[in-house]
Amino acid sequence: MEIILKEDIIGLGFKNDIVNVKSGYGRNYLIPTGKGVIASASAKKVLAENLKQQAHKLAAIKAEAEKKAEALKDVAIEIAVKVSANGVAYGAVTANTVAAELQKKGFDIDRKIITMHDAKKVGDYVATIHFHKEVLFELPVKVVAENAAPAVEEPKAEAEAPVEAPAEEASKAEEAPVEE
Incomplete structure (x- = not known):
């Protein structure tokens, strides 16, 4: 059964693609949920006309997708x-x-x-x-x-300990002149 997809379905196809699916999948899931329509001759003509009119919109959507990538x-x-x-x-x-x-x-x-x-x-x-x-x-x-x-993070913790010691020595050095 040929179906025209009305939205993207991962693993099956993208919006406006014509795909072949099993009859039960098309009749019982895709068509009732509005995710597809039967690809009759008139539906294919309507699809071709819509794609022709929306070519510039599709180009803009593709350009936006390329920006995200x-x-x-x-x-x-x-x-x-x-x-x-x-x-x-x-x-x-x-x-x-x-x-x-x-x-x-x-x-x-x-x-x-x-x-x-x-x-x-x-x-x-x-x-x-x-x-x-x-x-x-x-x-x-x-x-x-x-x-x-965590094994990678441990050396960073050891590296931080000596940094604190000079800060304490500096504060002690500041206190010493005040006492004089």
């Missing part, structure tokens, strides 16, 4: 997870996790447009973000062991 160009995500002794994570890093990390960095990206194979081990992965049907962005995701992260 450009903003993420230098971003890399590092996610710390609890792991077992052999490097297998307790749980998995999913598209939801990636969306949450991007939210922390100030990027508001819907988790539904992110596709990623679940990361169940420590290592490097790639999350694909579908901004537009012609604009895809591959975001590098590094999964690291959570217990390895």
Whole structure:
């Protein structure tokens, strides 16, 4: 059954695409929910006319999607997870996790447009973000062991301790001239 999609459906197609689906999926889900219409000859003509009239709007939407992808160009995500002794994570890093990390960095990206194979081990992965049907962005995701992260922070704490000592000596030096 041929269906004209009325909105983007990840894994199936994008808005205004003509896709072939099983009859039950089209009749029982896509058409009743308003996500698609039957691709009859007249519907195809209407679609072609609408696309012709909206060509400049579609170009603007694509340009905006390219700007969003450009903003993420230098971003890399590092996610710390609890792991077992052999490097297998307790749980998995999913598209939801990636969306949450991007939210922390100030990027508001819907988790539904992110596709990623679940990361169940420590290592490097790639999350694909579908901004537009012609604009895809591959975001590098590094999964690291959570217990390895505090080991890196400990030397910083040791480095801070000597910094405080000179400050105390300076305050003692300031007190000494006052007593004279």
